[in-house]
Every structure is written in structure tokens, then in C-alpha cells.
Amino acid sequence: MRNTLNRTLRGVILATGLLAAFPALAQRWEFGAGAAGTFYTSREVSTSSLKANAGLNNGWGVSAWLGNDMHKYIGGEIRYMYQNNDLKLQKDGVNYSFGSRSNSIHYDFLLHAAPRGSKIRPFIAFGAGMRGYEGTGREIAVQPLNNFAFLTKTKEWVPLVSVGGGIKFMPAKHLAFRAEFRDYISPVPTKVIAPAPGAKLDGWFHNFVAQFGVSVLF
Secondary structure: OHHHHHHHHHHHHHHHHHHHHHHHHHOEEEEEEEEEEEEEOOEEEEOOOOEEEEEEOOEEEEEEEEEEEOOOOEEEEEEEEEEEOOEEEEEOOEEEEEOEEEEEEEEEEEEEOOOOOOOEEEEEEEEEEEEEEEEOOOOOOOOOOOOOEEEOOOEEEEEEEEEEEEEEEEEEOOEEEEEEEEEEEEEOOOOOEEEOOOOEOOOEEEEEEEEEEEEEEO
């Protein structure tokens, strides 16, 4: 009786292990890279009686990602993105720009409208991570609009929220093309765009990114 029970338990454990392994075996991995156009909203920086706009100019970006399909409709991916967008201050026709770049890393869940293996797979994506802003311009003694803020040659990491969607086209078994649009939402980096004494600058930037890329599936 004991031997029969032991064999049964071993069988159950083996079967459970095999069933647990099947989803992992069924996963499909994706490695890709892409190029993007990147656009920012601005935030208001104010003193007691005056207002200006602070933000980043339109720019470009490149990214790379590694993802996998955990289910026929659900996937996930970790992504790195580099962006080049100059910092800016604007008021009444006065525009001051200062070189800057950012590095982001985040993880997203992808919900597909078509099952794994389909030729066309629309998806929505959402996730979170971190973004590092870095001022790279040449600092000068007297910056324009310095009664509102200073654009600085410093670095600052802030939280990042990622939402968006896109579509995957799969012309071959191991190849995919992607077109997608993301909204990256992050707090204003107030060390890189430093409010002047007595000025107020807060809130979150929306960074809209339109990207095209190519992936290898394996």
C-alpha cells in the first residue's frame, strides 16, 4: 500500500512538473530595435506675477527590447530607450534651448487582439520604469529667462509610466515589423530644469513617441 501511494505521489509530482513546464516551452521570445520621433508637452513655471513655459523640444530616439509571449494573447517586454531632446524655456517670443538627452528602462505588459502566430497582431501596452534626464549643453553666466528657471548640466532619475499601443506585422515565421505609439509620463526633473528662487515648477511631462521597429522571433 505504501509503495503504491509513493508511486502515485511521484506520478503526481512528475505530471505537475511537466504541466508547469509546458507554458515555458510554449513561450516565444522577441528581440528587436527601432527608431522614433519624440515630442513633449510643456509645463508652466510661474513667479508671483509672471509665467513662462518649460519643457523639451521635439527630437528623436532609438530603442531595443526583449520580450516574450507568456500566453497566446498576453506578453511582456523589457525596453531600453535613448532620446535626444533639448531642454527649453519660452516666454513672449523668447526661446532658450539647452542640449539634453535621456535614458529610460521599463517593463510593459502587452495585451494582443490576435493570438500568437497570427500575421497581424494589434496590441495595447502598459508598464513602468525609470528615466534619467541629463543636461548636456554649455552653461553660460547669464541664461535668458533666468528669473523663471535654470537649465543645468546635471543628471536626475525619475519614475516613468508607459502606456500606448501598436501593431505587429509578421511576414515570416521569425520576423516581425512593428509600428507603435507610446505616452511616457514622468515628473518634471527639477534638478535639470531648476526653478529660480521664488518660482514654481511641478507636475508631469507627457512624452509622446511614434516608433517603427523590426524584431527577430525565436
